[in-house]
Amino acid sequence: MQATVITIGDEILIGQIVDTNSVSIARRLNEAGIVVHEKCSIGDDADEIVRTLDRALAASQVVVLTGGLGPTKDDITKKTLARRFGSAMRYDEAVALHVERMMTSRGISFNALNRSQAEVPACCKVLFNRHGTAPGMWFETADDRVVVSLPGVPFEMEHLMEEEVMPRLKAHFALRQIVHRTLITSGLAESVLAERIAPWEEALPDYLKLAYLPSAGIVRLRLSAYEVDGERIGREIEARFDELQRLIPAYVVGFETATVEAQAHRLLTERRATLAVAESCTGGRLAAKFTAQAGASAYFLAGLVTYADEAKTHLLGVDAEAIRRHGAVSEEVARQMAEGARRATGADYALATTGIAGPAGGTPEKPVGTVWIALATPTRTIAVRQACGTDRGQVIDRATIHAVRMLRDELQR
């Protein structure tokens, strides 16, 4: 089972947007046992769309397209697909009603352009897009290939993939499994790591594929088995994965893609513990990391973004004298912020960040990127100083992740 993912839009080709749609689509197809052998981005050009689709259909049983389904003139995917499949257009009353309701609820008049969104190729099955105005479309070819066209707005595409496309693909095709296991390592350069595990790697059977994914301070090792049948290969990959871990135990820092915030979210929820955060340099990002997750209201009581010193003293009860003596970016202030947040909100746990995000504000003793992170728990308060990089966005991101990890580690103790 092979698939091609085609993303359509000039904005991708001129580098105006990052294409995250194809990443998510590829991940979902892969999880279901469908191998994506090519991803392709092309412009809003009818000939290019048809040419690329024909090429994709020659090699793939499944083709997923995104983009070009909006109501405006530059959106031509729908008409191009109708032409390619030799189909007339029909007016879908259910889609029309839905779009009209969406527009009305936003106080927008339902105009001719909106109406055009309810026009679909007669030969396709409509995938109902309850989160947006452009319907998804499902086409089947005479030789049993499937072409799916989805809107390019990421969350609309996500919902359609999850709720409509994946269930239909699973029902339509007999899918086999793809297994990936990823070991996250830190502390060994890629070349040294490769040398260290060479005998193990050479002994791998042909159907297991190893990949190295280096990034800042981390090398991920991914072991993959494609189109797996039965349980034997699943057991084999697990056994090889265990061997790999035993070769480099001191350098293993994690597995797969599990995010620390999801782990902290789960631990807090399970324990019915509550959380508050007090932020300076992370400026709301830390609170947003937790509250982006559905169900966060079960444990997240409050966040206090105390950017100004007065806010730290007034809202969190940080001692003004401590700020004067140690500076706002200091262990003492971070600890008082965390304890103050616990006190002010009654939360079981409170995280605090205070640092220099830059670009201004650095000193030789406390350069840009210096961040103090503190965690107050029912039994103790801990604090750590972290160097979080040199770029403002990077400092905020890294400090946020460090803080979440500090909480996760404490909850796992």
Added chain:
Amino acid sequence: MQATVITIGDEILIGQIVDTNSVSIARRLNEAGIVVHEKCSIGDDADEIVRTLDRALAASQVVVLTGGLGPTKDDITKKTLARRFGSAMRYDEAVALHVERMMTSRGISFNALNRSQAEVPACCKVLFNRHGTAPGMWFETADDRVVVSLPGVPFEMEHLMEEEVMPRLKAHFALRQIVHRTLITSGLAESVLAERIAPWEEALPDYLKLAYLPSAGIVRLRLSAYEVDGERIGREIEARFDELQRLIPAYVVGFETATVEAQAHRLLTERRATLAVAESCTGGRLAAKFTAQAGASAYFLAGLVTYADEAKTHLLGVDAEAIRRHGAVSEEVARQMAEGARRATGADYALATTGIAGPAGGTPEKPVGTVWIALATPTRTIAVRQACGTDRGQVIDRATIHAVRMLRDELQR
């Protein structure tokens, strides 16, 4: 002048990483007047690499490949290109010396794998990678096409594109200009906007292309002219762009990559006014929008993420009776939150959000996506109810943008 960008790596096809390399490469090529007509991602597979490269060379004068240049077994791009170009490998002493120095400086021994990085196809020109161990490669075909192979590590690729590839492309080809102008609008749905500017859009000459790029609360309008010669078309695009602005002056929030938060940031800074935010459904995102900007500490005093009702009453002084009577998602509570944030922090302006981000918590009267946004100023408090969509991430994003825009509009009154 057409180009194809090919990114190589199984990690892209299984959705393990987001491909930002091709975005940056496309942007640079575009700025230099080279039209990227296709971007393609394929796996670490020799046949697939050769097939895709051949196809690209049939349509493009420039092909840029990234990835597959590391020292490990899964990296096969270099050998595949040597085979495709019928070239033997040679050992590059300068690269070897550089890699050895890099390894030594990190306290890592120079091993056989590192040594292999100095092997390059004899027919290519080495693009020296001073930030990494894998050299870039520049190939020229008999019919004067250029193939560039770059490492997949983003910052190494960036430096090579900037310092080696772009200067060589500009020297090698006679390039023409591509002009893009982007108008950022907010407050009109895509369909309404399209209707409003339809006569202007229809009068555009063929060589000017208009694109609509909708995202949360915002629609970007991009006007593009490809392969421009002389100054006439540059002037034409500016004239049309001015006309466009005059059609919808109240909805223009910026140009190119500017944002409403940057406008609010500038206005607050210029007026030496201060800001606080009180957030429920946006959960810290609103504070983060402001604090992500360098210099925010000049005006941003504090944010209060009052997720729990007790936090609203305790930290902001919201009347518990108002919550009981109207619900936490209500005009009354939004107003009290904004006013409470002003009072608690002493800020000149305070924004507040309270809504139902979902997926749970909606009712027929207040469905998921219902958000009340309030702004308290030195002279008055205003509040507005907004339907912000149905998906949790979308609701948070839209409510955040609406709130920032409300402040921006008030500051511009």
